[in-house]
Amino acid sequence: MAGQREEMAGQREEMAGQREEMAGQREKAMRSQVGKARLKAALIKSTAAQLREANERLVVATVRAQTMADAAEQTTVQMAYMAEHDFLTGLPNRALLSDRLAQSITLARRYGKKVALMYLDIDHFKHINDSLGHAVGDRLLQSVAKRLQACIRLSDTVSRQGGDEFVVLLTEVEDAQSAILSAEKLIEAMAHPCLVNGHRLHATLSIGISLYPDDGKDAEAIIRNADTAMYQAKKSGRNKYMMFTPTMNDRAVTRQSIEQALHRALEKQEFVLHYQPKVSLDTGTITGAEALIRWQRPRHRLVSPKQFVSIAEECGLILPIGKWVLHEACRQAQDWLQAGLDLGQIAVNVSPMEFHGKNFLSGVREILNDTGLDPRHLELELTESGLMQDSEQTAATLLALKHLGVQIAVDDFGTGYSSLSYLRNFRIDTLKIDKSFVQDIDGDAGEAIVRAIIAMGMSLKQRVVAEGIETQHQLAFLQSHNCKEGQGYYWGRPVPAEEFATLLAGKTFKC
CATH class of the missing domain: 3.20.20.450 (EAL domain)
Structure with a gap:
């Protein structure tokens, strides 16, 4: 009997060990499942973070690409503007003037109108540069440019040709007298001294005027003849205008x-x-x-x-x-x-x-x-x-x-x-x-x-x-x-x- 009891006790102990082993296996399995769940959650969280980061980078890249495109477009616009305008005064330059003059002549030819061109030079400007320096000279050019612009119509053009030379294009005039009135207005506008860096500078203009089609049939001839008339105005005492005449070419x-x-x-x-x-x-x-x-x-x-x-x-x-x-x-x-x-x-x-x-x-x-x-x-x-x-x-x-x-x-x-x-x-x-x-x-x-x-x-x-x-x-x-x-x-x-x-x-x- 005692042997049987011992055998039964051993069996019970063995069964208890098995139950304990099974409980350990269940706990291990549960732990494994929790770990997998946590790993899955971590993977999901990491993937979500990576997706967010990728999206953020995509947005930043898109914004940067748009900014670069805008900057490139702005640079293109600025380069186009600089190619057609004077950097100092902001006025149209020689290239843009030539284009506008050609267009004005085409329209004038089509509708039987006249175009006037005035070539302007600031009298004794070199003296100002030599005595006061180029900074003062540049400020004077800017002041003159503003006065000239204030004297013309919106349809007209004031251009800086370079140095102290300007050109005014009157796109449509009835006759020579209309151009003369504009020239007198420009000379009058310069009658008052320009205040530049504490200096009272007296700037006067010599103006040469030529008309299409009276004095030339193309833009080149109109500009050349206005320039010739301007030199005659200088030679005749400055601070005045002169209309082009054919005899001026002989004098030139x-x-x-x-x-x-x-x-x-x-x-x-x-x-x-x-x-x-x-x-x-x-x-x-x-x-x-x-x-x-x-x-x-x-x-x-x-x-x-x-x-x-x-x-x-x-x-x-x-x-x-x-x-x-x-x-x-x-x-x-x-x-x-x-x-x-x-x-x-x-x-x-x-x-x-x-x-x-x-x-x-x-x-x-x-x-x-x-x-x-x-x-x-x-x-x-x-x-x-x-x-x-x-x-x-x-x-x-x-x-x-x-x-x-x-x-x-x-x-x-x-x-x-x-x-x-x-x-x-x-x-x-x-x-x-x-x-x-x-x-x-x-x-x-x-x-x-x-x-x-x-x-x-x-x-x-x-x-x-x-x-x-x-x-x-x-x-x-x-x-x-x-x-x-x-x-x-x-x-x-x-x-x-x-x-x-x-x-x-x-x-x-x-x-």
């Missing part, structure tokens, strides 16, 4: 020929100086001389400066020509002084382009040092308009010249700016009464002006020299009003250096 060819000849004249030293005496109206003695350039052109008569100086200024040759004149005049004056001839002062005309050039002052010093001329024997003659272009820089340059000992004269006094404040602010030694006023003395019209200038000079303690004296009546009037010096054909025309030396050696003029 002549001008180009003279410009080329001037280059050769510099190379071959074809220029000479003649000298006109300044005379004391009290004693008749020579008080100085004015150096006047002449051109000894081969196979031509002696050419006066009126026939070539304006062209030299337009093409920039006035700078080397002016430097030669100053050096030659100083050299000759020093030769006369070393020969014992009492010269007084040698006067040399200086163009505004020279005076406002950045190397003018150093050039004067160099020439004085090279020739050995005492600065007190040199007088520089400047025009009123040249003095007034940039008062601050002008005052500084004049002061430096005065420190050197150089004398300063205002040439053609009375014909330039109406403001006389510069006589007080600038260091001026001499006023030269313009010959037009002196010659009007014979008809009484100039007497009041001449008297006023003499009185002004005396009150400011400045020398007064009357230019262009030709008659005894003019001389007597000037003497009676205490004008101390004069020059003109009354005592003879300007002469070469050898003849002037003879005058210095002993001749006293009758006064």
Whole structure:
């Protein structure tokens, strides 16, 4: 019995072990299922995260692609705009103007209308760049562009051709008078000074006008003829307009020929100086001389400066020509002084382009040092308009010249700016009464002006020299009003250096 009980106990124990093993297997199976569920959940979560990340990347890529497409489109638009517009003023450039002009001509031809083209140039703009710098010049160009745009119709075009040149296209006009009225409006718009970086700049325009079909049958001819008319406006005094005429083409060819000849004249030293005496109206003695350039052109008569100086200024040759004149005049004056001839002062005309050039002052010093001329024997003659272009820089340059000992004269006094404040602010030694006023003395019209200038000079303690004296009546009037010096054909025309030396050696003029 005991054995049976032990056997049964063993069986029960075995069965308990089996149940325990089965429970462990069930628990292990349950754990495995939970792990699988958790792994599945983790996989689902990871997949969802990856999908979200992929979607986000796709959205970002799409946005970036759209941004790049927009930027590319904007860049294309900007490049197209830049290809047709001036970067400084934002105005249409030469290419866009040509396209619009061609379209306007096509429409005008179809409907029997006229097209007007105005070629504009800012007078003496180079002086502003040379004296105040290109930054000020650029601001002035922007100011001018805005004024021009304010004067035209929406259907018209203002274009910048480059530099200080602008073109205005009037797409449809009835006749030449319509274009003239527009040109007058543009000139009037520039009458008020431009305020640029603290400077009051007086910018005027020279305008040339041509019409389709009157002056040309295509765009190229219309532009060329307007440009030709503009140069004639400059040559005729600036700050004006001129309509194109066929004879202008002949003058343009002549001008180009003279410009080329001037280059050769510099190379071959074809220029000479003649000298006109300044005379004391009290004693008749020579008080100085004015150096006047002449051109000894081969196979031509002696050419006066009126026939070539304006062209030299337009093409920039006035700078080397002016430097030669100053050096030659100083050299000759020093030769006369070393020969014992009492010269007084040698006067040399200086163009505004020279005076406002950045190397003018150093050039004067160099020439004085090279020739050995005492600065007190040199007088520089400047025009009123040249003095007034940039008062601050002008005052500084004049002061430096005065420190050197150089004398300063205002040439053609009375014909330039109406403001006389510069006589007080600038260091001026001499006023030269313009010959037009002196010659009007014979008809009484100039007497009041001449008297006023003499009185002004005396009150400011400045020398007064009357230019262009030709008659005894003019001389007597000037003497009676205490004008101390004069020059003109009354005592003879300007002469070469050898003849002037003879005058210095002993001749006293009758006064």
